[in-house]
Amino acid sequence: MTAFEEFGVLPELGKATDELDWTLPTDVQAEAIPLILGGGDVLMAAETGSGKTGAFCLPILQIVWETIRDLQSGKPSKKGGGTAGAVAPWTMSFFDRNSALAVTPDGLRCQSREFKEWHGCRATTGVYGKAKFYYEATVTDEGLCRVGWSTQMANLDLGTCRYGFGFGGTGKKSNNRQFDDYGEAFGKADVVGCMLDLQRLEVSFTKNGTALGVAFKIPENLRNDTFYPAVVLKNAEMLFNFGKSDFKYPPGNGYVAVCQAGPDHSAPNPLASPAANTAASKPAPNAPQAIIIEPSRELAEQTYNQIEKLKRYITDPDVRPLLLIGGVRLEEQKAELQKGIHIVVGTPGRLEELINSGLVQLTHCRFFVLDEADALLKQGYTDLIDRLHKQIPKITSDGCRLQMIVCSATLHAFEVKKMAERLMHFPTWVDLKGEDAVPETVHHVVCMVDPKIDTSWQQLRQSIRTDGVHDHDNIHPTNLSPETLSQAVKLLKGEYCIRAIDQHKMDRAIIFCRTKQDCDNLEQYLRLRGGQRYSCVCLHGDRKPQERKQNLEAFKRQQVKFLICTDVAARGLDITGLPFMINITLPDDKCNYVHRIGRVGRAERMGLAISLVSTVPEKVWYHGEWCKTRGRNCNNTNLTDVRGCCIWYNELNLLGEVEEHLNITIQQVDKSLEVPVNDFDGKVVYGQKNLNKGTGYVDHVEQLVPTVRKLTDLELQSQSLFLKRLKV
Numbered sequence: 001m002t003a004f005e006e007f008g009v010l011p012e013l014g015k016a017t018d019e020l021d022w023t024l025p026t027d028v029q030a031e032a033i034p035l036i037l038g039g040g041d042v043l044m045a046a047e048t049g050s051g052k053t054g055a056f057c058l059p060i061l062q063i064v065w066e067t068i069r070d071l072q073s074g075k076p077s078k079k080g081g082g083t084a085g086a087v088a089p090w091t092m093s094f095f096d097r098n099s100a101l102a103v104t105p106d107g108l109r110c111q112s113r114e115f116k117e118w119h120g121c122r123a124t125t126g127v128y129g130k131a132k133f134y135y136e137a138t139v140t141d142e143g144l145c146r147v148g149w150s151t152q153m154a155n156l157d158l159g160t161c162r163y164g165f166g167f168g169g170t171g172k173k174s175n176n177r178q179f180d181d182y183g184e185a186f187g188k189a190d191v192v193g194c195m196l197d198l199q200r201l202e203v204s205f206t207k208n209g210t211a212l213g214v215a216f217k218i219p220e221n222l223r224n225d226t227f228y229p230a231v232v233l234k235n236a237e238m239l240f241n242f243g244k245s246d247f248k249y250p251p252g253n254g255y256v257a258v259c260q261a262g263p264d265h266s267a268p269n270p271l272a273s274p275a276a277n278t279a280a281s282k283p284a285p286n287a288p289q290a291i292i293i294e295p296s297r298e299l300a301e302q303t304y305n306q307i308e309k310l311k312r313y314i315t316d317p318d319v320r321p322l323l324l325i326g327g328v329r330l331e332e333q334k335a336e337l338q339k340g341i342h343i344v345v346g347t348p349g350r351l352e353e354l355i356n357s358g359l360v361q362l363t364h365c366r367f368f369v370l371d372e373a374d375a376l377l378k379q380g381y382t383d384l385i386d387r388l389h390k391q392i393p394k395i396t397s398d399g400c401r402l403q404m405i406v407c408s409a410t411l412h413a414f415e416v417k418k419m420a421e422r423l424m425h426f427p428t429w430v431d432l433k434g435e436d437a438v439p440e441t442v443h444h445v446v447c448m449v450d451p452k453i454d455t456s457w458q459q460l461r462q463s464i465r466t467d468g469v470h471d472h473d474n475i476h477p478t479n480l481s482p483e484t485l486s487q488a489v490k491l492l493k494g495e496y497c498i499r500a501i502d503q504h505k506m507d508r509a510i511i512f513c514r515t516k517q518d519c520d521n522l523e524q525y526l527r528l529r530g531g532q533r534y535s536c537v538c539l540h541g542d543r544k545p546q547e548r549k550q551n552l553e554a555f556k557r558q559q560v561k562f563l564i565c566t567d568v569a570a571r572g573l574d575i576t577g578l579p580f581m582i583n584i585t586l587p588d589d590k591c592n593y594v595h596r597i598g599r600v601g602r603a604e605r606m607g608l609a610i611s612l613v614s615t616v617p618e619k620v621w622y623h624g625e626w627c628k629t630r631g632r633n634c635n636n637t638n639l640t641d642v643r644g645c646c647i648w649y650n651e652l653n654l655l656g657e658v659e660e661h662l663n664i665t666i667q668q669v670d671k672s673l674e675v676p677v678n679d680f681d682g683k684v685v686y687g688q689k690n691l692n693k694g695t696g697y698v699d700h701v702e703q704l705v706p707t708v709r710k711l712t713d714l715e716l717q718s719q720s721l722f723l724k725r726l727k728v
């Protein structure tokens, strides 16, 4: 049995993890997998490279596989859903309802937590014929309720069409959008009696047993229709009694409980009948069970690839994942969707496009995953996430609750907490190291770049092309103005980058620049300085999707040594055994420091991250909404406060913010970029596992031997001491 199987993972998945060399679950996997398998919503905050992707992919694959297997074998749904089977035919329907309205498994309580819109539901059975029927609905929470009767033709927003007759908590009755005063207001703990007289064609209501009079005359043309108990709620909850329990206020006067209507007077709701349920529980080919949203194409592709690897031994039925990202032809994706898919991994834009056009259906989605959730929210996708979440039924047609999984190494952002409160259902935090921790495997240092002390920039024969911010400034080595020093820092950073590479004999590193232009300039400079020696490619938003993909592949396959990128690659990218990372400039967002340096030191391998930090302010581009070209060929070097496109970037402040955030002082190295030999360095090889530390599963017994021996000796000594004392 593999270690993963001990956590409840299928043997087929266990076999795949074994092949990936995942001997033991990581801490976050050990915590999160059982929670997800158990049906919970999870917020996963664990350090970079700790295996969060596997922590959600494994249980999702397992549950999705089990679901399709059950569907194919015609096995009934695991959890009751109001109308599943004919055991309790008089319940509120699990299927004939709006998505944001939840029905409890016994089918007798409806709840909607949506506070802006109304969400409705109808019962599983209706009544017809010349008789008088009654049921009770009790308000069990604050909020707005409207309850009554509707025919199958009615929409679920009771009282807003000709076929629905409702009585609302504000003391209004409504039919066909005609809202009139009626009876009196009702609220929490009140019991509304709903009466349908099909002899006189009248609808009436009672409040706590008090008759409120006839509310509606049913039009003659509806005489032969079947009427169903119906409700519509806005952030409210109601409990229904169709007569299985004693009524609180028995109606008398010839009215009978709806559940006592015999076969001549009752009919199943076709939209909630077992036949409809079976159809509803069979997903359309384009209705996935899981939707995983990633903030970048590269990450989406990576997660998709991980799913492919993990599902390798899962067959019969096959679980089919699909990657939905921009830059791929829509036609190709449409064709795949028609073939049938179970798990969709995508970027927000393309996903929404396909969902809105009906090419992806959300009817059977039971996992909604936001990877790098704080990035998604910071990128402005809050509304999109809310919209998608709203469209997904909160309980699937086979009676399972929608599970939401949210993860990131920097999950403690305020927006994430707000979103969790809004959308998640009693989520569990898996938060192993507290806020934004850096893995012990990442050795991160800073090197100050001070153009006043290091004046070598004045004599450079070859230098990096800079961003052109100072093209119109009077910069000259004899004039140490802020502009000159800013330009000097940019030149020096090009040199320090080369020195860092040489000093550490780096043959593989990811290098982060602040802007796309900085990336291009560095790429050009490295090529100029050394062709093969400094072979490199770029990854940023201005490069075409195909080129981005090729460049990343070339770097992963070690066909080039350096990957130069903007923050588009700061998060999630997993490059096995990457030993080095260089920050040419600190990121604007302190969380991205954690993500950037987390590209190394992953999966227990050691990594070195070097950040170059300017001691003087650097004037850099900052193109706001006011920049017409959004940066392309922009030459407005004025500062933003006069609607220009430049700012003074203060890296010392940024460094302070990062240190405060992480509650550490980052080790400094001098301009030689040599990293002093200390406990961390000298004993490890960057890119390799630290064999001096930790417990490799394979030899952990051997590692523990000396400690256990020592403990045995101590135990022996204490026992002997105790015996000696007894003798005395």
Ligand SMILES: Nc1ncnc2c1ncn2[C@@H]1O[C@H](COP(=O)(O)OP(=O)(O)OP(=O)(O)O)[C@@H](O)[C@H]1O
Binding pocket: 020, 021, 022, 023, 024, 025, 026, 029, 046, 047, 048, 049, 050, 051, 052, 053, 054, 408, 409, 571, 572, 573, 574, 576, 598, 599, 602, 603
């Ligand atoms: N149980 C395991 N044992 C060994 N390696 C693992 C295990 N789980 C995952 N890994 C490996 O660890 C690396 C990092 O995993 P992953 O990309 O999921 O990290 P992450 O926590 O999502 O990081 P980030 O926050 O940077 O996105 C991957 O190469 C993955 O294959």
